[in-house]
Amino acid sequence: MTNNELERQLTDLPGRLLHNLAKGRVSRHFRMGKARLVQSLLKLSPDQRTEIGIEMATMLSASARPQSTPQPAKPLPPDPASQTSRHRPRHDSTQEPAVSKDALFEGIGTPSPAPFTPDEWQQEAIEHLTTGDVIVSVPTGSGKTYVAVEAMRRAISTDQTVIYTSPLKALSNTKLTEFAHMFGSENVGILTGDRRDNAHAPILIMTTEILRNLLYDAASGEIDMRLDTLGLVILDESQFLADPERGVVWEETIIFCPAQSRLLLLSASIGNPDEVAAWINLIRSTPCRLVHHRNRSVPLRAAYLDPSGTLVPFFRTRDIAQGKAFTLHPDAKRLFARYEDQTLGTRSKR
Ligand SMILES: Nc1ncnc2c1ncn2[C@@H]1O[C@H](COP(=O)(O)OP(=O)(O)OP(=O)(O)O)[C@@H](O)[C@H]1O
Ligand SMILES: [Mg+2]
Known part of the structure; x- marks a missing residue:
């Protein structure tokens, strides 16, 4: 397949499949918009480009398969006990639940009176x-x-x-x-x-x-x-x-x-x-x-209210009461990826 054909096919691919192709091949692909992602994939080595051509064909034929066609049985998830620490998947951010307004703002209020002790x-x-x-x-x-x-x-x-x-x-x-x-x-x-x-x-x-x-x-x-x-x-x-x-x-x-x-x-x-x-x-x-020092006595709760009305926390929240700065929440990553093309476009026009 020529580079032009590959580019055309990648551009026609839905974003979700494009990100699947980029996993493990393009670093920080989740932060990229579609156009940048396609360009990054095209810059891969000829061998990797051949690989993604084949994977893409498999993905497309799977998604074109009629609904009624019996699907192959899903493989069972691997037994965690059998995984070595090297191969154990790192935190699967896509599984992180969305955060409700109540959860995000939990704990805000007037603390109960206590004697003042200077730090x-x-x-x-x-x-x-x-x-x-x-x-x-x-x-x-x-x-x-x-x-x-x-x-x-x-x-x-x-x-x-x-x-x-x-x-x-x-x-x-x-x-x-x-x-x-x-x-x-x-x-x-x-x-x-x-x-x-x-x-x-x-x-x-x-x-x-x-x-x-x-x-x-x-x-x-x-x-x-x-x-x-x-x-x-x-x-x-x-x-x-x-x-x-x-x-x-x-x-x-x-x-x-x-x-x-x-x-x-x-x-x-x-x-x-x-x-x-x-x-x-x-x-x-x-x-x-x-x-x-950098210890926050008042936790930082940063969130973005999407025009659709969805509240998107900026920072990871799983296992952390109010999120942790610098560890972006998966919803925020998706949001940034969605708007990246527009924002980069604006910047390059200046
Ligand atoms: N040792 C302490 N223990 C508990 N609460 C404290 C202590 N010291 C200050 N506070 C309370 O913390 C709150 C914030 O304090 P303050 O306004 O001085 O923060 P700041 O460091 O000046 O913040 P900013 O950067 O926003 O100016 C106040 O309500 C204050 O009474
Ligand atoms: Mg102050």
């Missing part, structure tokens, strides 16, 4: 702040705020000033409400492009841009802030350091941060926290410690 990493971060700067890089929802609040409490108890920065005005406003509730509204002020309230409070919330500008002014001698009493600078959402446009603001804030104040960087998504810690160690006189 070891939270205590470690607070402890390190007594001797130097700290980067806390832990997953979202882990409790970074506790570290910030505890560090603030300690700083203001010794008459130091605290500056807490966030990348957004809206987040700064939320933090004002939260911290005023904890420390009393007289102890918390805010400075953003839109607002200037209680600017002499011991705890000041501001956007990182405002702090950078204050530090610029201080560097040029126009000192107005109580930078000499500044004991703690907290940069929340510090992954903005990597932002192509705004990252420079975080960078300069760290560079100009007064030597006597401690820096606390909080983030759930710094890709290279150890490199950032090494850089801060280089440019500042105090040591910088990294507190880093």
Whole structure:
């Protein structure tokens, strides 16, 4: 069979049969759309192409067989006990059951009240702040705020000033409400492009841009802030350091941060926290410690609601309560394969 004939026959083949042919021959075939799969099969060695030609003919004649024709008896499934570990099939993802909405969202709710006990990493971060700067890089929802609040409490108890920065005005406003509730509204002020309230409070919330500008002014001698009493600078959402446009603001804030104040960087998504810690160690006189872990206290439940109304979990769920990131659920693999041609097409048109 010529390559052109093979291509035509493969293209006419239903996707399911095409994937059967690709099993064991094309790696990650389940992620491919039909067009890419055909091209990958055509790139196989001449021997493999001959093999798939023969298999395809067998498949087609089997599917063309009339329903009434008696089917050969199905072979019994192999006895698992007789299989060596080498030949035992790995997890058969196609058998994984679809997940219902209830199962996916199971366990979401308000936990029953329990006494608060700080996690070891939270205590470690607070402890390190007594001797130097700290980067806390832990997953979202882990409790970074506790570290910030505890560090603030300690700083203001010794008459130091605290500056807490966030990348957004809206987040700064939320933090004002939260911290005023904890420390009393007289102890918390805010400075953003839109607002200037209680600017002499011991705890000041501001956007990182405002702090950078204050530090610029201080560097040029126009000192107005109580930078000499500044004991703690907290940069929340510090992954903005990597932002192509705004990252420079975080960078300069760290560079100009007064030597006597401690820096606390909080983030759930710094890709290279150890490199950032090494850089801060280089440019500042105090040591910088990294507190880093990847354990999610709040499980990640990622799902896609297909326009047909079907809920497709992204991650494998069998034997894992809420799925495990990086192990795609078979339904998600099928979904990606279904839309791959369209998405690749869109990308190549750009
Ligand atoms: N040690 C702990 N034990 C139990 N719950 C905790 C603990 N520390 C914090 N929490 C609770 O965890 C929840 C999430 O905390 P927090 O908002 O500080 O997370 P975060 O790490 O700042 O998340 P994000 O990355 O979304 O900003 C809060 O309700 C908080 O009260
Ligand atoms: Mg937070």
